[in-house]
Amino acid sequence: MTVLKLPTFSPSTLTNAASLLRILALAAIAGAAISSRLFAVVNFESIIHEFDPWFNYRATRVLASQGFTEFWNWFDPTAWYPLGRVVGGTIYPGLMATSGVIYNILHALHLPVDIRNVCVLLAPGFSGLTAWATYMLTKELKDESAGLLAAIFIGIAPGYISRSVAGSYDNEAIAIFLLMITFYIWIRALKDGSVLYGTLAAVFYYYMVAAWGGYAFITNMIPLHAFVLLLMGRFSHRLYSAYSAWYAVGTLASMQVPFVGFQPVQTSEHMAALGVFGLLQLIAFVEIVRSYVASKQFQVMLRWFLVASGIAGGLAIVGLTITKTIAPWTGRFYSLWDTGYAKKYIPIIASVSEHQPTAWPAFFMDLHMLIFLFPAGVILCFKELREEHVFVIIYAVMASYFAGVMVRLMLTLTPVVCMAAAIALSSLLDTYLSVEEPARPDSNGVDETSAPGADVPAEVTVSKKKKKDVAAAAAAAAAHSAATTATKAKTKPSATYGIFGLDTRLVVIVNAIFMLVMFVLHCTWVTSSAYSSPSVVLASRRPDGSQNIIDDFREAYYWLRQNTPQDAVVMSWWDYGYQIAGMADRPTLVDNNTWNNTHIATVGKAMSSSEEVSYPILRKHDVDYILIIFGGLIGYSGDDINKFLWMVRIAQGVWPDEIKEPNYFTPRGEYKVDDQASEAMKNSLMYKMSYYRFNELFSGSPAFDRVRNQQLPREGPKLDYIEEAFTSENWIVRIYEVKKEDPLGRDLKTANAFDGGKKRKPSKPTSRRRALTA
Amino acid sequence: MQPRLLSWLGIALTLLVAPAWAKSSTGDKVLIVTDAKLEMSDYSQFWDGLRSRGYELTFRKTSEDEPATSAFDVPSFSHIILLAPSAKTYPQDLSPQSLVHLLSDRTQPTNILFVLQPSTPSVPLRDLAREFGISFPPPATPLIDYFSAVSPANATSLLLSPPLSQHTAGFESGKILYHGISHLRSSNPLLVNFLNAPPTSYAADPLEPADAVVEAAASGGEGLWAGGRMGLVTGFEVLLGGGRAMWVGSLDLFADAATSIDGEATANNAYALALAAWTFQETSVLRIDAVEHRRISESAPREQYRIKDEIIYRIHVSKFDPTTGEWVPTSEIEDMQLEFTMLDPHIRTALKPASEEGWYEAQFMAPDRHGVFKFIVDWRRKGYTALHSSTTVSVVPFRHNEYPRFLSSAWPYYLGALSTSAAFVLFCALWLLGGDEEAKKKKTQ
Amino acid sequence: MAPPKKVSTTASSSTSAITSALQDLVQSYKENTPKRVKIIDAFLLFIVLSGVAQFVYCALITNYPFNAFLAGFGSSIGQFVLTAAFRAQVNPATRSQFTIISPERAFADFCFGSIVLHFFVYNFLG
Structure with a gap:
């Protein structure tokens, strides 16, 4: 008996229509995902955003123009001058290789797409594929309707969009897609016990290793899943086949990437996978031997043998780690466990803004309603607890922890939140959309057991977005009818209830649709306002409401490009290194790769010391120009004076005797730039460069720094060893030129004084003998 | 008068x-x-x-x-x-x-x-x-x-x-x-x-x-x-x-x-x-006319050298002859030095007069480090014109196909991998050939 | 999974129990394993020996070049686990755990996995 009368169709029509609708829905989801990432291109232009993508773009340009072999062996003499950078061996080449392949395919089809456009639009393109991969994975967990929900969630969730807008040409653009597809293939391999899928998982894992440093997440998630299954007593030969195939082929493949090298057998991050692999071999061996001998004693002894060898293996790994044969956890990953570690020992890691802990509002902003559907979905996983549900539970727990530790790792949390929320919402909608009515457990013995079977085609609703699977409904109906036949004997009420009333259903369904609409509106708003700024170009509003574009960065970089010799070396803080290399095309001293702490500390020392101390450092490194960012005129708070304390800290890490952080604070411990500023602060190169001639803008009254909200002293700083070369329109970027040595061999301060007309003190000959007694 | x-x-x-x-x-x-x-x-x-x-x-x-x-x-x-x-x-x-x-x-x-x-x-x-x-x-x-x-x-x-x-x-x-x-x-x-x-x-x-x-x-x-x-x-x-x-x-x-x-x-x-x-710069005036650098085995200069390359560097110095007003090559300098520098000199060697008049040359092996190096000649003596020359080149590491291959100490590994592949092929053949056993068993059961 | 026909008697001391259990094990193995699975087991034994030999050479003599060692040893390990998985998928005793993998499909998967493995091994070897 059905609650509603629905039209009847033949089963094959229904299945075909269902698949067609699913395909259309996925295509629409992909379209939505791609178009919501195009705000930046529409508002500004097709430009590469941020900092890291500029380096990836340069590398891709080399790949596109010179071919793969040259790219593989590319030595970049303009980065980290004069150390150079062996790019071929120090990057994850997956992203550039993907762009290169797409570029070559398009050109082979005679579509002359510029490499910049390929790079800018790669991330949106792959986001469509990520939606499809999430659909496939959630389909394994529950059913197709949950899959579609998960696909649309991840298609527009701001947590993922933030790293994959058009123009954000970074490793995460393809890495999240690879993450999802690797996990999906792993779940398929586990379900089927198939070596084919296991090897495919290994191949996609290899692609992931080539693409992103976060591959360690997969390297530890899959073993953790296998280990928990073992602890739950769910060892099976399917698990053995899938895991062994994935580990053996995947680890060997991952070592092909030069940047990874021998790490998979030598570092702690990869030891969990090796440990679980060994454990699986032992358990499989013991299982097979056990099947041949029934003796209880032998079996007990086998069990003890297993436990003992497992513990011995674990101790061996620990021992090797202690003796440093296996490298301990590197700073990047160790700081996830010990959150205070980075600030003390590796200030560079602690200073990156993406590595700060997550604030609570960030969860809501990035995930909206999904964040409170997420625990419900995880609990629903506990109800069925198949192997794939165990995986989702583990993934959810680990990802929640990591997302709480570092803002950047919200990205790995977003897929599992989308999947779990989809499961929860889909279960809710299933219950309230189901038109099947349970049979009443009353006196007449014969139940309409045949009725559910005949009613199955009619029960199916044909709704636009949500689709009920015919098989699932039939199974539910069959289970239900089995339950009712069982209860007939027991005369106990059935555990399954249905929702009859149309009004009850409407309330819940309309509420759910309202929340989904709010979700879409929120995501679109967050994407357009917060995550679509190219950060190379700033936009603000004038008092009359019109938009004011601040293009100082590009103005300054292009000045450098057009007015300086090709081999002029530019020194700046490492944040801007990639942008200078990409847009100004000049050698830089340090850049965002931050691989050499001492070099960065040298730059920090040069910026925070007085001119006399900095000048020899500048000349030794052949620095011709210094570039700083100063936001005091228009109130841009991401400038170098705000980052100055990090420069001091990093320099102090290498030269603790010469640079001391307390020297840059006032005696009361405040960070001031006005006349109370400490001597070290006033004499530092960064202070002088920022405020040089700043008081000329204020014609008489003292200068006011709008970021620090302090008034500067009346006398501005004087520069002897460097001279101003360029200041951009809003004084955001200031470029200084380093003077060459004085022709007469004097130090530049006295040379400048002489040019200004000052006279030196006369000197007298000193005695070489002891005093004559008069 | x-x-x-x-x-x-x-x-x-x-x-x-x-x-x-x-x-x-x-x-x-x-x-x-x-x-x-x-x-x-x-x-x-x-x-x-x-x-x-x-x-x-x-x-x-x-x-x-x-x-x-x-x-x-x-x-x-x-x-x-x-x-x-x-x-x-x-x-x-x-x-x-x-x-x-x-x-x-x-x-x-x-x-x-x-x-x-x-x-x-x-x-x-x-x-x-x-x-x-x-x-x-x-x-x-x-x-x-x-x-x-x-x-x-x-x-x-x-x-x-x-x-x-x-x-x-x-x-x-x-x-x-x-x-x-x-x-x-x-x-x-x-x-x-x-x-x-x-x-x-x-x-x-x-x-x-x-x-x-x-x-x-x-x-x-x-x-x-x-x-x-x-x-x-x-x-x-x-x-x-x-x-x-x-x-x-x-x-x-x-x-x-x-x-x-x-x-x-x-x-x-x-x-x-x-x-x-x-x-008035008539006497004791020197100048550098030309600077050359190349690999010993090649003839043209390169922008990029490889680590452990044999490099030869030559410099031509001439002296002004006030009597004729011409620049004449001179091989008198005995203590000219060449520095191969990246922040600090990695190589410092003497530039000896070559056989041709006015040329000085030095030969050395590029250091094991890669980076951007400079050939620096900085000769200053009191009274003479200072000679200073700086040429920038890159030193790149080995390309991926320039490493030594087929090492003798790796033969057991080559043998192991080859034998595994051979055994795999053999096994596949055996398995496919003995395929009837399953069918036979089923028939007999 | 059929239990063996013979049941060993409990011995007084554990060592004789172990030896008798081992004898039972060998006997049971000879009787209950189909011939094709024994071919697989022979292949497995060969791979184990080859891998052990490479590991001993690496540990005792030299581990230069490390990438060649990893490739050769990885080839042994990879081939071993792939064959062991194939054995599990084909052995009548354990085949029931694989609901959708037929023995023919198992062989095809095995070949695919091995070829991909060997491709990576030779890329890493030299």
Whole structure:
């Protein structure tokens, strides 16, 4: 008996229509995902955003123009001058290789797409594929309707969009897609016990290793899943086949990437996978031997043998780690466990803004309603607890922890939140959309057991977005009818209830649709306002409401490009290194790769010391120009004076005797730039460069720094060893030129004084003998 | 009439004595700045000597503005002789700042010869000299020496024997008459000592010569301008391609009256002309003509070398020959060094003269580190032009297919991998061939 | 999974229990394993020996070049686990755990996995 009368169709029509609708829905989801990432291109232009993508773009340009072999062996003499950078061996080449392949395919089809456009639009393109991969994975967990929900969630969730807008040409653009597809293939391999899928998982894992440093997440998630299954007593030969195939082929493949090298057998991050692999071999061996001998004693002894060898293996790994044969956890990953570690020992890691802990509002902003559907979905996983549900539970727990530790790792949390929320919402909608009515457990013995079977085609609703699977409904109906036949004997009420009333259903369904609409509106708003700024170009509003574009960065970089010799070396803080290399095309001293702490500390020392101390450092490194960012005129708070304390800290890490952080604070411990500023602060190169001639803008009254909200002293700083070369329109970027040595061999301060007309003190000959007694 | 005849005779003499023709490597035009008190005819032998070397002399007084030293930022003269030691003020284009600017111009440097009067250098010159690291004694204290004086009564006129050096070519031997002041040199490495004061000399007021010693004794020996440390003639080479300057403490060194004393001829003229030759960049002038670098096995230079490459570096140096006015290759330099530097020199090796005249070469293996390196030749010797050359190249690591392959120590691994593959193929064959067993079993069951 | 026909008697001391259990094990193995699975087991034994030999060479003599060792040893390990998985998928005793993998499909998967493995091994070897 059905609650509603629905039209009847033949089963094959229904299945075909269902698949067609699913395909259309996925295509629409992909379209939505791609178009919501195009705000930046529409508002500004097709430009590469941020900092890291500029380096990836340069590398891709080399790949596109010179071919793969040259790219593989590319030595970049303009980065980290004069150390150079062996790019071929120090990057994850997956992203550039993907762009290169797409570029070559398009050109082979005679579509002359510029490499910049390929790079800018790669991330949106792959986001469509990520939606499809999430659909496939959630389909394994529950059913197709949950899959579609998960696909649309991840298609527009701001947590993922933030790293994959058009123009954000970074490793995460393809890495999240690879993450999802690797996990999906792993779940398929586990379900089927198939070596084919296991090897495919290994191949996609290899692609992931080539693409992103976060591959360690997969390297530890899959073993953790296998280990928990073992602890739950769910060892099976399917698990053995899938895991062994994935580990053996995947680890060997991952070592092909030069940047990874021998790490998979030598570092702690990869030891969990090796440990679980060994454990699986032992358990499989013991299982097979056990099947041949029934003796209880032998079996007990086998069990003890297993436990003992497992513990011995674990101790061996620990021992090797202690003796440093296996490298301990590197700073990047160790700081996830010990959150205070980075600030003390590796200030560079602690200073990156993406590595700060997550604030609570960030969860809501990035995930909206999904964040409170997420625990419900995880609990629903506990109800069925198949192997794939165990995986989702583990993934959810680990990802929640990591997302709480570092803002950047919200990205790995977003897929599992989308999947779990989809499961929860889909279960809710299933219950309230189901038109099947349970049979009443009353006196007449014969139940309409045949009725559910005949009613199955009619029960199916044909709704636009949500689709009920015919098989699932039939199974539910069959289970239900089995339950009712069982209860007939027991005369106990059935555990399954249905929702009859149309009004009850409407309330819940309309509420759910309202929340989904709010979700879409929120995501679109967050994407357009917060995550679509190219950060190379700033936009603000004038008092009359019109938009004011601040293009100082590009103005300054292009000045450098057009007015300086090709081999002029530019020194700046490492944040801007990639942008200078990409847009100004000049050698830089340090850049965002931050691989050499001492070099960065040298730059920090040069910026925070007085001119006399900095000048020899500048000349030794052949620095011709210094570039700083100063936001005091228009109130841009991401400038170098705000980052100055990090420069001091990093320099102090290498030269603790010469640079001391307390020297840059006032005696009361405040960070001031006005006349109370400490001597070290006033004499530092960064202070002088920022405020040089700043008081000329204020014609008489003292200068006011709008970021620090302090008034500067009346006398501005004087520069002897460097001279101003360029200041951009809003004084955001200031470029200084380093003077060459004085022709007469004097130090530049006295040379400048002489040019200004000052006279030196006369000197007298000193005695070489002891005093004559008069 | 008499002076004119003498001057013609002087020309003839100079033509016999001095080299037949001598040119400067930087130009012919000389500007001589004098003041109103001096008579140019008193120095006629010096001018004739200069003219005979091919210089064009232009005279100007400090009170005049024309001819200017530079027009539209282009120097008009290659050399300046400042013979106005008592002028209180100089015109704008001869101010101390402008003179330093003219000296430091890399493309067209101007060489300057500063000549000072016996007693008191003028204030602008005093201040300018301090920038060069040269300090003068208090006013009106000429150099006094009782041991090398011409006569005990005239203790300020000294007969000195300048040392012979390759920088004063043209001066063979002899004594010169010196009547002037000494100065103190700082430790600036760009100063070149030409003539030091005699060890028994000191600077004092000739009327009260003992006062200086007494005062200095009271302050423990400080402030006594005495001894062989004091300089009389000091040269100065501006860094990296600028001009040369020279400070001479005696105006009378150039005078005609000083060419003979008590009937004996002194070597003043030859010495003065030798000093001018050095200052005007005739002698001891070197330059780098060409720099080559390549792999030993190749013939063309490269922008990128590989680590552990054998590299050969060659440099060509030539010297200016004032007699012919040509640049002639020279292999005289014995201590030139090459540094292969990335922040600090990784390789420092000697550049030895090669078989061809003027070429020096060095051969070395590129270091094991990759990076951006520079070939630096930085040769500085007092009196000679500094040679400096810097060439930037990259040193890249091995390409992915340049590593050694098929190592003998890896044969067990090659064997293992090959045997596994072979066994796999064999196993597949066996499995496929024995495929009927399953079907047979099923049939029998 | 059929239990063996013979049941060993409990011995007094554990060592004799172990030896008798081992004898039972060998006997049971000879009887209950199909011939094709024994071919697989022979292949497995060969791979184990080859891997052990490479490991001993690396540990005792030299581990340069490390990438060649990893490639050769990885080839042994990879081939071993792939064959062991194939054995599990084909052996009648354990085949029931694989619901959708037929023995033919198992062989095809095995070949695919091995070829991909060997491709990576030879890329890493030299």
